[in-house]
Amino acid sequence: MGKTILEVRDLRVSFEVYGGEVEAVRGVSFHVCEGEAVAIVGESGSGKSVTAQAIMRLIAMPPGKFKSGSVIFEGRDLLTISEKEMQKVRGNKIGMIFQDPMTSLNPTMTIGMQIMESLIKHQRLRKSAAKARAIELLAMVGIPDPETRMKQYPHQMSGGMRQRVMIAIALACNPALLIADEPTTALDVTIQAQVMQFMKELQQNTNTSIILITHDLGVVVDLCDRVIVMYAGQIVETGTKWEIFKNPQHPYTKGLLKSLPRLDQPKNEPLIPIYGTPPDMIQPPQGCGFCSRCESAMRICERQDPEWTAISETQSVRCWLQSAGEKAAAVVGGKEADA
Structure with a gap:
């Protein structure tokens, strides 16, 4: 893989609304290399599109605001340069395909x-x-x-x-980085395939770096090299596409994969949904954001944000199930266990 073209560090974005402050993006960090295609996946409201808009400096302020973090592109922090300088980047060096054309x-x-x-x-x-x-x-x-x-x-x-x-x-303008925010939304399956095939050929022919934002894991396989899974404004798992598909570690990632239709699935077997609803981001949970929907939740999940655990050189997960240690007594299936 080539040199790093984009690095997002501890990005935090919130919105002031009538009921309080919505913490849409909470400490997101990732990088994109030259010629690499990275997918950011997650259900609606997970913070994917806000992250993309923050990179492009398209967040309306107010009500939005950058609480912390940096977006380093070509050695400059896009969050601190002037709007005039940003206009030279936006649409020129970084292109964006929006959700609804x-x-x-x-x-x-x-x-x-x-x-x-x-x-x-x-x-x-x-x-x-x-x-x-x-x-x-x-x-x-x-x-x-x-x-x-x-x-x-x-x-x-x-x-x-x-x-x-x-x-x-x-x-x-031949951008070095292309951000595609749900590029196949509302398109029929045939057109979806054509759009994704074109983006794949584009990456191969021009070495353009791509960030693909989607809630559909099915469109990720052919195009992307790495996958970033977001939930409740945070990254919960990251790895190569084969690691995410064949060896998912986070319960949320597993839930996303179980809810996908498969060609080898028995005809009458129903899809397995992720039960429950995402947390209220005006009052984000103290611990793991997925805790209330997780069948394997433990006591420590409610009280403390999970730590990052390296599964391999390229795969990491933010979940207490993979965190070694004697953190606290927890309950799994009604039984006491060490977290």
Whole structure:
């Protein structure tokens, strides 16, 4: 793996709301290497998208605020540079594909103008050169008759086409890092496969680093090298994709995998859901965030945040079940046990 292109350290993001302060991201740290694809997975509300928006400095302040941490990209902390400097990074060196292309694209501008905008601003291209590059990008993402599509508006395109346009805009300036936030949401299975295949080819051909944010572990296997599992605003497990799929350690990761449909699953066998609901992030739990939903929860899980345990050189988990030691008396299945 190449050199580290992005390093997030102890990132904490909260939002002031009517009922108090929502702690959306709580001490997240991870890195992305050059040419690497990293998946951040977890259910809705786990802090995935807020983490991505924090990297891009797209958090509205107020109500949002950065409580601590740093986002180091090309040797600079993106959280401390000026907005003017950040505009040179956003859409230029770091591209982002947003969840919903219909609300992310400007309905009053043609597709062509929306792609050309960043080329003219960041690449300093003349209008004719920007138009030629925009047509090239539309063809590259698999949109037929790109010259005609350039003149159309977002509402004249299907969901899959709009998502491809979003990818073209994100790639316009050849970014070193691409953040894809739920890029296959609301797309049918065939279009999902096409979008993911395109992103895989992009990574192989241009050595672009990718952060894929998703709640669907099924789209991770073909594209990503490493997987980061988030729950309740924290990273609970990280490892290579094969370690996460074949040897999951955290009860939440195991629950995510059990809830996935499988080709070898008996026809009438139901999927196993993760029962319960995520914790209230206005008052985050004192201990493990997954404690109230975990069948293996112990007393120490309620009282103290789990420590990181290394399973291998590349896999780590934040769970008391893997933490050795004589921490406290705990209860597993109604019986006393050492934590």
